[in-house]
Amino acid sequence: MKLYKAKDYEDMSRKAANIISAQVTLKPDSVLGLATGSTPIGTYKRLIEGYRNGDLDFSQVKSVNLDEYRGLTRDNDQSYYYFMYNNLFKDINIDLNNTNIPDGTEPDSEKECARYEAVVESMGGVDIQVLGLGHNGHIGFNEPADEFPKTTHCVDLTESTIEANKRFFADVNDVPRQAYTMGIKTIMSAKTILLLVSGADKAQILHDCLCGPIVPQVPASILQLHGDVIVIADEAAMSKF
Numbered sequence: 001m002k003l004y005k006a007k008d009y010e011d012m013s014r015k016a017a018n019i020i021s022a023q024v025t026l027k028p029d030s031v032l033g034l035a036t037g038s039t040p041i042g043t044y045k046r047l048i049e050g051y052r053n054g055d056l057d058f059s060q061v062k063s064v065n066l067d068e069y070r071g072l073t074r075d076n077d078q079s080y081y082y083f084m085y086n087n088l089f090k091d092i093n094i095d096l097n098n099t100n101i102p103d104g105t106e107p108d109s110e111k112e113c114a115r116y117e118a119v120v121e122s123m124g125g126v127d128i129q130v131l132g133l134g135h136n137g138h139i140g141f142n143e144p145a146d147e148f149p150k151t152t153h154c155v156d157l158t159e160s161t162i163e164a165n166k167r168f169f170a171d172v173n174d175v176p177r178q179a180y181t182m183g184i185k186t187i188m189s190a191k192t193i194l195l196l197v198s199g200a201d202k203a204q205i206l207h208d209c210l211c212g213p214i215v216p217q218v219p220a221s222i223l224q225l226h227g228d229v230i231v232i233a234d235e236a237a238m239s240k241f
């Protein structure tokens with residue numbers, strides 16, 4: 001595991017974008033595993049800058065996203081499709097047909113999760129998977145549980161996640177209660193994992209994930225077992241080290 005301390009959110013975003021840019025430059029047909037949430041937005045802004053100034057070409061890139069709220073349509077401004085389109089895809093030259101996000105509108109969860117798992121598998125391996133970190137240690141929407149969920153599945157969101165994400169919705173009752181998410185095995189099969197963490201509110205959980213026991217109650221602790229994890233955390237998030 002490589003752990004880089006960034007000065008602040010901007011520095012974290014710049015460092016992360018540099019790593020992704022190197023990946024896309026060295027392998028133009030890279031498979032990028034992408035994440036939503038507030039953490040990677042600055043990174044995506046820098047990738048857009050890289051595309052605009054001619055340094056980056058996404059025309060051959062494929063992407064898979066970690067998760068999607070169950071029940072939200074693509075045009076719902078809280079769906080993760082909407083997030084990805086508006087924070088990255090619309091401003092770079094990625095072919096939308098090469099982007100993949102679970103379909104939140106598919107009511108048959110088993111069918112959708114099996115379809116999405118097969119999509120990820122068909123990519124032949126995610127080259128670099130971007131991850132944010134939930135306050136309870138979740139990655140994707142893999143919530144604390146008694147065992148590590150393996151493949152893409154439908155999850156009941158915990159109250160703490162609903163509470164954390166209500167800031168994006170008009171009312172807490174509008175936050176979906178379920179999501180489709182890649183499983184821990186799906187995430188761990190990425191060749192490289194890029195974990196981004198910012199803010200003092202993530203300091204304790206980051207320490208637990210990287211230094212504590214590997215337990216499903218702290219889902220991101222599993223990353224200790226991956227052979228190629230890059231963590232970029234800002235000073236505030238690193239304050240417990």
Ligand SMILES: O=P(O)(O)OC[C@H]1O[C@](O)(CO)[C@@H](O)[C@@H]1O
Nearest residue numbers: 035036037038039131132133134
């Ligand atoms: O980056 P944020 O907004 O703190 O969210 C952390 C994590 O929580 C989620 O938003 C899901 O709750 C993930 O998509 C993200 O990685």
